[in-house]
Amino acid sequence: MTVLITGSRGKVATTLIPLLRERGLSVRAASASPDKLTLPDGVDRVVCDLDDPATFPAALAGVESVFLYANPQHIEAFLAEAKAVGVQHITLLSSSAVLEPGADTNAIATMHHAVEQALERSGIPSTFLRPGGFAGNALGWSWGAKSTGTVDHPLPGAQAALIHEADIADAALAVLTRPELRGGAHHLTGPVSLSVTEQVAILAEATGRPLTVNAVDGAAWKESMAEFMPPEFADTLLRYFAAHDGHPDTVTTAVEELTGHPARTFESWARENADAFRP
Numbered sequence: 001m002t003v004l005i006t007g008s009r010g011k012v013a014t015t016l017i018p019l020l021r022e023r024g025l026s027v028r029a030a031s032a033s034p035d036k037l038t039l040p041d042g043v044d045r046v047v048c049d050l051d052d053p054a055t056f057p058a059a060l061a062g063v064e065s066v067f068l069y070a071n072p073q074h075i076e077a078f079l080a081e082a083k084a085v086g087v088q089h090i091t092l093l094s095s096s097a098v099l100e101p102g103a104d105t106n107a108i109a110t111m112h113h114a115v116e117q118a119l120e121r122s123g124i125p126s127t128f129l130r131p132g133g134f135a136g137n138a139l140g141w142s143w144g145a146k147s148t149g150t151v152d153h154p155l156p157g158a159q160a161a162l163i164h165e166a167d168i169a170d171a172a173l174a175v176l177t178r179p180e181l182r183g184g185a186h187h188l189t190g191p192v193s194l195s196v197t198e199q200v201a202i203l204a205e206a207t208g209r210p211l212t213v214n215a216v217d218g219a220a221w222k223e224s225m226a227e228f229m230p231p232e233f234a235d236t237l238l239r240y241f242a243a244h245d246g247h248p249d250t251v252t253t254a255v256e257e258l259t260g261h262p263a264r265t266f267e268s269w270a271r272e273n274a275d276a277f278r279p
Contacts, residue, residue, distance in 0.1 A: 002026040002062055003176060006048055007069035008037055011136055012093060015169035016067060017043060023177055030059050053077040057085075065176055066090045072114035079122040089125045089182055091175050092116065093168070096132040096187050096250075100240070107232040116185075127175045128185035131168050132249065133160040135190065135269040138199060140228070145203065145211055145277040154218040156196045158241035161189035161249040164264035174258045186254045191263045193248040199266060206270035207277045 003020055005013050008029040018040045020027045029039055030048030032055075037045055048059035050071035060066075060081050068078075068090050082090065094116055097109035104110070112130075119126040141151040171188055175181050194202070197213050204211040216224075222234040229237075255263040 001064045002028055003065045003067065004028045004030055004046075004048070004059060004063040005067045006030045006050060007093075008034070008039075008045075010069065011134070011165045012168045012172070013067065013069075014038075015166050016172050019169060019173045020176065023173075025177070028059070028063065050074065050078065053081075056081040060085050060087065064088050067172055067176065068092050068115075070094055070112045070115040072111050072118070075115050075118040079118055079124060083122060083124055087124060089127070089176075089179075090119060091127050091129065091172055092119060093172070094128045094130045094185070096130045096189070097236075097240075098130060099187060099250075101243070102239075106239075107230070107236045109236075125182060127182050129168065129171055129175070129188055130185055131163045131188040132190075133162050134168075135162040135164045135266055136273075137162070138203065138269075139273065139276055141200070141203075142276045145207075146279050149210060150212050150214045151196070151200050152214045152216045152221065152224070153196045153241075154216055154221040154238060155241040155245045156200075156213040156215055157245045159193045159195050159244045159247060159249045161191075161193045161251045162199070162266050162269075163188055163190045163255070164266075164269050167255045167259070167263050170259040170261070171255060181258060186258060187250070187252045188254050189250065189252045189263065191251065191265055193251055194266060195246075202267055202270050203274075203277055206267070206274040208274075209278065211277070 007013050008031045021040050028044045028046055030046050032049035034045035046059045047055050049055045053074045056078055095112040097106055098113045144150050200211050200213050218238050225234045
């Protein structure tokens with residue numbers, strides 16, 4: 001079976017690719033810039049730009065299964081080509097944002113839901129992985145942690161059940177290699193809900209240096225994020241923080257149900273990435 005991995009420069013994909021190779025599967029790593037990929041031996045690379053339908057036929061030729069990043073722009077063209085070449089199953093990296101109240105006005109939820117709906121219409125058997133916040137999002141705090149020992153955040157009491165990206169890769173591996181797990185949607189979370197203050201305390205413990213949280217105005221935070229995300233995404237996150245300020249996030253057992261092992265803790269992620277927060 002040949003598995004096409006889209007978005008192969010992403011953290012989940014770079015973790016998933018070697019896992020699939022260890023199982024002896026034929027893996028085709030796809031990216032808009034495949035020459036920039038660092039891949040295990042035996043993994044083919046191909047141009048597949050989800051913003052450019054002209055790249056879809058060559059990328060999908062001979063493929064039986066796909067790990068798909070959510071990009072709604074040309075999803076109908078991608079799925080039409082996938083169906084034409086006989087793709088048997090698609091695993092979508094969606095988002096738990098689609099489960100949040102007000103998802104229809106949530107920019108992050110809207111893009112993921114559009115791809116989910118397109119897959120449902122296509123008739124191609126599909127599985128939706130819906131992770132919550134990635135543990136790796138904390139890397140956005142690394143510059144402040146290294147330079148001033150502080151993390152700026154508009155609502156330090158906001159909680160999230162952060163998931164280690166390796167657990168998402170393990171869940172995708174299970175779905176891609178075990179047909180009995182295919183179908184439906186899985187809300188993937190970490191094992192516990194943590195406030196931003198608690199997350200920063202865990203990072204301080206892992207790095208062995210004091211770190212503090214600096215509460216900042218929401219508008220100032222949004223302006224500081226302008227280089228990294230569209231304003232509508234920043235607004236969505238501000239609403240999420242407000243809704244979860246002092247309120248625990250949902251915690252599920254989906255990671256263990258799919259993979260057979262408990263979800264990794266934020267402490268384990270912090271230990272693995274401690275150097276990113278040290279001067």
